[in-house]
Amino acid sequence: NRGEAEKLAGDLKALNDSRKALTIKGTEEARRQIEETELKGDRVLVVYLPECHESLAGIIAGRIRELYYRPCFILTDGEEGVKGSGRSIEGYHMFEEMTKVGELFTKFGGHPMAAGLSMKKENVEELRRRLNENCVLTEEDLVPRKYYDAVLPIQYVGEPLIRELELLEPCGNGNKKPVFARRNAAILSGRVLGKNGNVLRLRMDDTTASVEAVYFGDIGGFTACLEEKYGKGAWEEMLRGRKRDMELTVTYYPKINEYQGRRSVQIVITHYK
Numbered sequence: 001n002r003g004e005a006e007k008l009a010g011d012l013k014a015l016n017d018s019r020k021a022l023t024i025k026g027t028e029e030a031r032r033q034i035e036e037t038e039l040k041g042d043r044v045l046v047v048y049l050p051e052c053h054e055s056l057a058g059i060i061a062g063r064i065r066e067l068y069y070r071p072c073f074i075l076t077d078g079e080e081g082v083k084g085s086g087r088s089i090e091g092y093h094m095f096e097e098m099t100k101v102g103e104l105f106t107k108f109g110g111h112p113m114a115a116g117l118s119m120k121k122e123n124v125e126e127l128r129r130r131l132n133e134n135c136v137l138t139e140e141d142l143v144p145r146k147y148y149d150a151v152l153p154i155q156y157v158g159e160p161l162i163r164e165l166e167l168l169e170p171c172g173n174g175n176k177k178p179v180f181a182r183r184n185a186a187i188l189s190g191r192v193l194g195k196n197g198n199v200l201r202l203r204m205d206d207t208t209a210s211v212e213a214v215y216f217g218d219i220g221g222f223t224a225c226l227e228e229k230y231g232k233g234a235w236e237e238m239l240r241g242r243k244r245d246m247e248l249t250v251t252y253y254p255k256i257n258e259y260q261g262r263r264s265v266q267i268v269i270t271h272y273k
Contacts, residue, residue, distance in 0.1 A: 017195075019056065022053060022056055023059050023060060024196050026052045026060045026074075027060050027063050027064065029052075030047045030060055030074065031064070034064070039128075042132050043071075043135045044070065044092075044128075044135050045064060045068065045071065045073065046073045046124070046127055046128035047064065047072065047075065048075045048082070048124050049074060049075070052074065052076040057074040057076055057083070058085035058116075061074040061084075061085050061087040065087040065089065067218060069089055069142055069143070069144040071087070071088045071092045071137075073085070073086040075117075075119075077121075082119050083116075083117065083118050084116070084118075085114070085115070086115040086116075087113065088112060088115075090141075091141045094110055094113065094114065095110040097135070101130045101131065105118060105119045105123075106118045146270075146271045147179065148179045148251045149179055151181050151183070152180035153182060153207070154206035154209055154210075154211050154267065155209035157265055157267060158265060162256055162265070177253050180253065180254075181249070181251045182252070183249045184247040184248075185204045185206050185248060185250055187203070187238060188202075188203040189202065189203045190202040190203070192239070198216065198217075198219060199214060200214065200215040200216075200217075200219055200222060201213070202215070212264065213268070214266060214268055215272070222272065225248075225273065226238065226246065226248075248273070250269050250270075250271065250272045251269070251271045251272075252267040252269050252270060253267070253268055253270065254266070
């Protein structure tokens with residue numbers, strides 16, 4: 001009945017909010033370790049977070065992989081020893097590299113881009129050392145590559161195009177969501193949203209049309225990018241709506257945003273520079 005459904009929905013939302021908060025906490029701790037220890041110089045990141053729940057290890061590994069563009073393993077305490085998940089980058093076959101040090105694991109499996117493992121706690125540092133000794137990734141390999149399907153000015157983004165793109169769904173591994181690029185789109189305004197301040201909503205202009213854009217990612221990195229291009233204080237001026245002729249080149253995908261019965265076209269920024 002409705003009352004039971006609402007209670008279950010409330011419980012589910014509370015659980016999801018808790019997982020989000022724990023994921024953010026784990027990601028921040030992983031970043032702290034990388035920035036403040038010798039891990040920063042590693043080409044393969046092995047980060048031990050003993051208090052992290054094992055179900056979040058893969059999510060955090062993916063976020064750290066995106067932030068540093070390095071293969072990343074997040075390890076945490078399990079019921080028996082250490083468990084972990086890894087996420088990789090192009091050019092690093094994660095499962096093959098793990099096979100080379102297979103004796104360090106009690107159990108492992110995966111494929112080129114992701115893996116899972118179990119091991120004894122005393123082997124954690126040895127794993128880190130040997131994965132990095134065996135790593136043949138070059139500096140060029142560690143420069144992220146941004147792929148997009150076409151250059152598409154924002155004024156061409158509308159519901160008819162979005163409905164056509166929906167015919168390609170479901171999207172996922174092996175059928176990636178179409179991504180478009182636009183060079184030098186102007187930023188009209190912006191604000192930070194979300195309980196943890198991890199969502200950025202912008203208004204972007206493209207010659208003859210403007211559109212709402214959202215970015216779910218490293219807000220600190222976005223801040224640094226703007227201030228590197230336009231000087232100290234550029235971020236604050238953008239948040240205050242003071243136009244400074246700021247532009248970004250972005251890759252994005254379009255979607256329909258529905259809120260309180262209203263529909264509007266929105267673009268989701270995947271990368272920027």
